[in-house]
Every structure is written in C-alpha cells, then in structure tokens.
Amino acid sequence: MSESTHSASPSSSAETGERTKKNLSLWPISFLISLVLPVVLGALIYQLDTFDPAPYPAHELTQKKPVIVPKRNAHMLKGAENIGAGQLLAPEDIAFDPKAGVIYTGCVDGWIKRVTVNESAADSVVESWINTGGRPLGLVCGHHGEVIIADGDKGLLNATANGVIHLLSDEANGVKFRLTDGVDIAEDGIVYFTDASYKYSFNEFAWDFFEGRPFGRLLSYDPSTKETKVLVQDLYFANGVAVSPDQNFVIFCETPMTRCKRYYINGERKGSVDIFVENLPGMPDNIRYDGEGQYWIALSTEVTYAWELAQRYPFIRKIMAIMEKYVGRPHVEKNGGALAVDLDGKPVAHYYQHDLSLISGVNKIGDHIYLGSVDKPYIIRLNIKQNPAVSSTA
Numbered sequence: 001m002s003e004s005t006h007s008a009s010p011s012s013s014a015e016t017g018e019r020t021k022k023n024l025s026l027w028p029i030s031f032l033i034s035l036v037l038p039v040v041l042g043a044l045i046y047q048l049d050t051f052d053p054a055p056y057p058a059h060e061l062t063q064k065k066p067v068i069v070p071k072r073n074a075h076m077l078k079g080a081e082n083i084g085a086g087q088l089l090a091p092e093d094i095a096f097d098p099k100a101g102v103i104y105t106g107c108v109d110g111w112i113k114r115v116t117v118n119e120s121a122a123d124s125v126v127e128s129w130i131n132t133g134g135r136p137l138g139l140v141c142g143h144h145g146e147v148i149i150a151d152g153d154k155g156l157l158n159a160t161a162n163g164v165i166h167l168l169s170d171e172a173n174g175v176k177f178r179l180t181d182g183v184d185i186a187e188d189g190i191v192y193f194t195d196a197s198y199k200y201s202f203n204e205f206a207w208d209f210f211e212g213r214p215f216g217r218l219l220s221y222d223p224s225t226k227e228t229k230v231l232v233q234d235l236y237f238a239n240g241v242a243v244s245p246d247q248n249f250v251i252f253c254e255t256p257m258t259r260c261k262r263y264y265i266n267g268e269r270k271g272s273v274d275i276f277v278e279n280l281p282g283m284p285d286n287i288r289y290d291g292e293g294q295y296w297i298a299l300s301t302e303v304t305y306a307w308e309l310a311q312r313y314p315f316i317r318k319i320m321a322i323m324e325k326y327v328g329r330p331h332v333e334k335n336g337g338a339l340a341v342d343l344d345g346k347p348v349a350h351y352y353q354h355d356l357s358l359i360s361g362v363n364k365i366g367d368h369i370y371l372g373s374v375d376k377p378y379i380i381r382l383n384i385k386q387n388p389a390v391s392s393t394a
C-alpha cells in the first residue's frame, strides 16, 4: 500500500518503479490468496457444516427498546468489594441462610462454598462445603436445613444439612435434563426448577442461543410423591426461578428473549402463563425475591446490536457457530449487573457497569447486594444504601 503511494510521487526512482510494476503483476494472485480464498473456504465450510439454526417465530421478535428504569447506578463497581477472591471460582448463584448467616454458592470446580459474611469483606470466611462432581448453578435453602441444587450436569440435587448429596430428579416425560439451571422452593415444599436445554450442556450454552429452538422447560418436584412434572415446555433457555411471596405464581427467565414469564400455581389463573417483565435492559440469568417487595434479576450482558441481528437472521447465527468452533467467541458482553423490579414486575433500579459481564446471580442481604458471576473468581458486594441508584433526571 505505502509502496504504491510512494511510486506515484514524481520523485520516485526507476528502481522503485520497477518494483511497483512487479508488485502490480503479482497483485491478482495475492488478491486471490488473501481475499478470495478465505471467502471460498468460508463458504465451503458454511455449506458443509450441518449446524442448522432456526428462525425465531416472528411474534417472538417484536423487538422493542429496553424498558426505562427510573433509577440507575451505571458505575456499580465504584464502592464495591470483592469477597473470597481466588477461593470462589465462577460463583453462579447466591443463596442465603439467614439463621446461620452464611451464603452458599456453586463454583465451576463443582464445589459448593459456604461463605460466612462479615461487615469487613476481608474477614468473610470461605469454606469448601461439598462437591457435586458437576456444575452447581441455581441454589436454594430448603425447609429442613438442606440445600437444593440445580446442577447443570447432574440434575436436581438435595444436599442434606450434614452434606450428603441425593439425586432428586434428572428427567421428565422421558427426556433427560441437560442443563438444570435455576431453582426455588414454595412454602408447601414443592420445588420449582428449570432445565435450560435438553440438547446442550452448560459448556455448550452458546450453541443453544445460536440454534434458536426452544429446548427449555419449567418443572416441579414434589418431595412427598417424588414426582417431577413438566409445567411449561418449549422455552428459550429457561433460566432463573422465583416463587412469588403470596405463593400465587412462579417467575422464570428466558435469557435470549430478555424477559421473565409468570406461571400461576394457585388461584383462578392456575396453570396459565403470562409475561412478568419484558424488554429487560439485558439478558436475565437468576432471579430472587428479597423479602422486602422486590425481585432482583441478574443481567449477564446488555443486548448488543450484533445479537439483535443474529436473532433475526439464522445465517448470522450459523456463522457465529462456525466462528465459535474454529476461532472462539469474541468477548462482547458488557453492561452486566442487577435489576430490581417490584411485585408487579415494574423495573425500579438498575445497577451496572460498562466492563461488567456474565453476572449470574444477585441476592440482597441487609444493605448489600451480593453478585455472583461465571466470569469472576469472587463474589461482588455493594452497599446500596451508600451507593444507591438515583433518578436519571437528577
């Protein structure tokens, strides 16, 4: 490039002119090699690859602008503390046992860690409690001192107070779970949980997004009958689960669709489904009720323009899948964080930051929110009384 610019100048020597001529005569070949060949190869790989993404149904793609959240803190790491740095590898969900004052979180190495929280982040004590041998994701404290685990690899597990692990369920209607993900328990003891995908495992979750078919299910497990029921099927990556405080419905998040739905378990609407909150300012992971009138939704990333296009056009998702296979996935996630919504699903406050991504679980304990992330080796804690979200117009 620079050479040809040179030779175009009148002061260029005969020698440079000669070189330019040679370069020019080689130009078609180098063009062929550097540009046409990769395109042809790429097209060939595209043709030969059997991965077959589906178009999302048109009614699922009525993309609207993300909801306006009245209060924001766009620099949530300012004033935040890290807990258990280096001892909590990719802590996904955060369950709290108020009686013992401990947090349970599931790590990428299969450990469920018990964290005794302290006013001083540095004095918080991390203990390796039990190892599931799988990938513990959603967690909830049961009614008998047990911790119920949605384990991505193993299914729904019961870890008793003395640390013995039992399998509760790993299939429904003859279809085995592949990515058991979120869990909560109702006052009557029924466990509600999701299998994000019966086709792709935790490490393959991106493929589920690329394929664009609804392999997720909302399920229930009744400890008195040991029966597992499918409540809702054909969900797009069914993720976090929260039972409403009045015990009337169960909320579940569909990550790529940036929404949470509501399945009624009591009352006259029992058995029906509607939208709880949609057009979220990011992709939802776990959701948890704080006992004070708000649900907290972990947002793993904002929705990028590239993803909006990909959702619309299956061929883009196929290219992304091929890239994932041969090159790897670029890190495009940003503006992850936490969203508080009220009992009716109306957004209240949004905590996030540009360089924060893959936030997977949020739990409000006292004045703090505790955030888990599948991207970090610690739990993030923020005192939201001292670092509140404020009105956007303020």
Ligand SMILES: *[C@@H]1O[C@H](CO)[C@@H](O)[C@H](O)[C@H]1NC(C)=O
Residues within 6 Å of the ligand: 117, 118, 119, 120, 123
């Ligand atoms: C916090 O940790 C310090 C030092 O280990 C301890 O003395 C204190 O009792 C702890 N506070 C709470 C509330 O557990």
Ligand SMILES: *[C@@H]1O[C@H](CO)[C@@H](O)[C@H](O)[C@H]1NC(C)=O
Residues within 6 Å of the ligand: 142, 144, 146, 148, 158, 159, 160, 168, 191, 223
């Ligand atoms: C978990 O196991 C304990 C001990 O056997 C039992 O008391 C509890 O009910 C079980 N929980 C569920 C949800 O099955």
